[in-house]
Amino acid sequence: MNREDLNLSLSLRRVGDFELNLLPRNCRNDSSSLDRSETARSILKSFDVNRIQATSDRIPTTTDAIRSEISRIPATPNMAGFDVNRIPVISECEEEAVVSSPMSTVSSLSMSGGKRDEPEGERASSRGSSDEEDGGEAARKKLRLSKDQSAVLEESFKEHNTLNPKQKLTLAKQLNLRPRQVEVWFQNRRARTKLKQTEVDCEFLKRCCENLTEENRRLQKEVMELRSLKQTPHFYMHVPPAALTMCPSCERVAVSESQFRPQIRS
DNA sequence: TTGCTCAGCGAGGTTACATCA
DNA sequence: GATGATGTAACCTCGCTGAGC
Structure with missing residues (x-):
């Protein structure tokens, strides 16, 4: 790959003070209206994040983790048996009006390592009472989706990273989740994908910069050599x-x- | 055709909670 | 058991877009 492949132009001004310009040529003078990071992403969007190994320990290889989880999950033809949210399937017109939190029935099954062996009923009741003690205020409760649910969502995300309302409803019913939860999961999943892609892009640009710096150094050295040769008498005799x-x-x-x-x- | 309002949606950022070392 | 780091579900805000008027 070279600079032309990337459609980048490089300005190397002088020794020790080179300017790296990684903007596409057609927007060199429009930096005010262009988000540079966005531009870089658009340049590099052809680099599939899934084809590149994770470059940062900070970024989890979520997809790989989930894939490995999928391989360990026994086939479950009927996915409606998830108990994480145990909400009765809600009709489309009702679902947004439901006030009760899905966290009121947190499952112990999905918790890893079997540590959460507290009876489900107790957990649910204790949380419920605590909510009531808060004066019924809908404190934000958070649940962990089960591995099965995550796997199905992940598979769906692979097919299409956005959902139309019908797909959202279908998936929500299949997973026994609220459509809102499916929507949020997809939003967060898109954000994670983008973050991971940005990390990969950043790493790639960093390597580009290093390579170009090295090339610049080499060219400058060559210029110096040529100049010194030019100054020596009988220079052309060696040519x-x-x-x-x-x-x-x-x-x-x-x-x-x-x-x-x-x-x-x- | 133009301008306005409104709903729906996605992106980006943040918060709150669960889990683990 | 306390604590900090990390992952992520849920939320908030903003901007864009299309439909309806």
């Missing part, structure tokens, strides 16, 4: 005649680099 050309405008003798490079570098 094969075939490598010498006369500039028609200034009538100076120039060295064809392609033919003379081996001698200069050695």
Whole structure:
């Protein structure tokens, strides 16, 4: 891959003070209206995050983790048996009006390692009473989706990363979740994907920058070598005649680099 | 055709909670 | 058991878009 592949232009101004311009050429003078990070992403969107190994320990390889989980999950033809939310399936017109929190019935089944072996009823009742003690205020409760639910959502996300209302409802019914929960999961999943892609892009640009810096250093060194050679007397005596050309405008003798490079570098 | 309002949606950021080391 | 780090469900805000008028 080279700079042309990326449609990037590079400005190298002078030794020790080079300017790296990674904007596409067609928007070089429009930095005010263009989010540079967005531009970089658009340049690099062809790099599939799923094809690249995770570059940061901070970013979890969620997909891989879930895939491994899927492989461990026994086949469950009927996914409606999830008990994490144990909400009765709500009709489309009613679902948004429901006030009760799904967290009032947190399942112990989905908790990892069997640590959460507290009877489900107790957990539910204790949470319920605590809510009531809060004066019935709908404190934000959070639940963990079961592995099965996550796996199904993940599979669905692979097919289409956005949902139309019908797909949302279907998925919600299948997983025994509220449509809102499915919607939120997809929103968060898109955000995670984007974050991961940004990390990959950032890493790639960093490597590009390093490579170009190195190239710049090498070219500057070459320029210095050429200048020093030019200043030495009888310079052209070392140059094969075939490598010498006369500039028609200034009538100076120039060295064809392609033919003379081996001698200069050695 | 133009302008306005409104609903729906996605993105980005934040908060709150669960889990783990 | 306390604590900090991490992951993520849920929420909030903003901007965009299309429909209806």
